[in-house]
Amino acid sequence: MEIGEKAEQLLKLELCDHCLGRQFAQLGHGLENHTRGKIVKKYGSELKEQHFNERPDSNIGGECGVCNGVFDEVGRYTDMVANSLERYQLETFLLGVRPPVDLIEKEEEIWEEYGVEFTEPIKTELSRLIGKKLEEVTELNVNFERPDIMAVIDMREGKDRVELQVNSILFYGRYNKYSRELPQTEWPCSDCSGSGCDSCDWTGQQYKGSVQEIIQRPFIEQSKGIDAKFHGAGREDIDVECHGKRPFVVEIREPLVRNLDLEKICQEINKDDRVEVFDLKETHHDKPAEVKQLEADKSYRAWIEIEDLEKADLDALKNLEGVVDQRTPSRVEHRRADKVRKREVRKVDWTIEEDLLVLDVQAESGTYIKELISSDEGRTNPSVAGLIGQSSACVQLDVTGFHIPGDDE
Ligand SMILES: [Zn+2]
Numbered sequence: 001m002e003i004g005e006k007a008e009q010l011l012k013l014e015l016c017d018h019c020l021g022r023q024f025a026q027l028g029h030g031l032e033n034h035t036r037g038k039i040v041k042k043y044g045s046e047l048k049e050q051h052f053n054e055r056p057d058s059n060i061g062g063e064c065g066v067c068n069g070v071f072d073e074v075g076r077y078t079d080m081v082a083n084s085l086e087r088y089q090l091e092t093f094l095l096g097v098r099p100p101v102d103l104i105e106k107e108e109e110i111w112e113e114y115g116v117e118f119t120e121p122i123k124t125e126l127s128r129l130i131g132k133k134l135e136e137v138t139e140l141n142v143n144f145e146r147p148d149i150m151a152v153i154d155m156r157e158g159k160d161r162v163e164l165q166v167n168s169i170l171f172y173g174r175y176n177k178y179s180r181e182l183p184q185t186e187w188p189c190s191d192c193s194g195s196g197c198d199s200c201d202w203t204g205q206q207y208k209g210s211v212q213e214i215i216q217r218p219f220i221e222q223s224k225g226i227d228a229k230f231h232g233a234g235r236e237d238i239d240v241e242c243h244g245k246r247p248f249v250v251e252i253r254e255p256l257v258r259n260l261d262l263e264k265i266c267q268e269i270n271k272d273d274r275v276e277v278f279d280l281k282e283t284h285h286d287k288p289a290e291v292k293q294l295e296a297d298k299s300y301r302a303w304i305e306i307e308d309l310e311k312a313d314l315d316a317l318k319n320l321e322g323v324v325d326q327r328t329p330s331r332v333e334h335r336r337a338d339k340v341r342k343r344e345v346r347k348v349d350w351t352i353e354e355d356l357l358v359l360d361v362q363a364e365s366g367t368y369i370k371e372l373i374s375s376d377e378g379r380t381n382p383s384v385a386g387l388i389g390q391s392s393a394c395v396q397l398d399v400t401g402f403h404i405p406g407d408d409e
């Protein structure tokens, strides 16, 4: 259908400027549909594409059998959203609209009759107009990729409400753990599975606190978020201390406050002797996956009990360096596939401390250190026990370093 012919036919429907103009939404640049509607009304069957360069005076709103005058409500909807955003500290938003079902049906009837060429959906026009007005009223900015908040106006019959989806804020940092009685993440009580009972003092937790809990509490308090998720770069056992600054990301869900005083949070966390955090900074939403998949060499210090330390040929320990075959350890067999993994031990060094062998090991990500010492009944080869021909047991273990590629520390 020619533009002029389409205009002539549509004019008979006595639409408002918005609904008329919207049928030509892809023609002209930098003007709104209600201005297009004015132009269509002026030229009728003589309408040409270049007429959309004109800028006649135009107004929002107007009565109409298609949109039922919904554009008269733009101001009210804007206030509704602005009010619902008031309690949040924000910089950006994205607005969505669910128009009344009735309007969508009438719009589809017009498209069937007069074609979809040059048009745009009414919901696009509504969200753009209300979004622009919201930017003026609130001084926030629209962001399509990663808004602080997503607001959807439900205009459907009987609804008339705003739904909010508040995006998380994320912080990256590194931590040390100075306790052999502290789990990394929250650990539900084994008697009550977390619901609370006498044996856990109604905390629902098996242990008093966790690295996760100590780190996330000040974040939640300051941001007034509803809860948090903790993502560590690998795990350490409860009885393992970490002095190597393990990377982590903490994700705060539905915060009211987004600009946090990280120095204060850092001080608050470090008041607890069991955990120390370093270099807190805000980060992006891909960081948890990045941290979880981080394949960094790690350094460990292990205190090892040897059957007869005096008779042990410790020089043989140099042969630990190189490729090690590790069959899935018996202690994790029930939750990991049973297979042999090849890992590289980069460097070993040792001293004697009283009656213990103290071993420093740098190894590839994923090396099982306790098994590298005990041999796990021959499942790990070579091993400390295998090389010196005596039973050897790791009695204490520390993580002493993370060797992150591109990291100067
Ligand atoms: Zn209309």
Ligand SMILES: [Zn+2]
Pocket: 189, 190, 191, 192, 193, 194, 195, 196, 197, 198, 199, 200, 201, 202, 204, 205
């Ligand atoms: Zn319990």
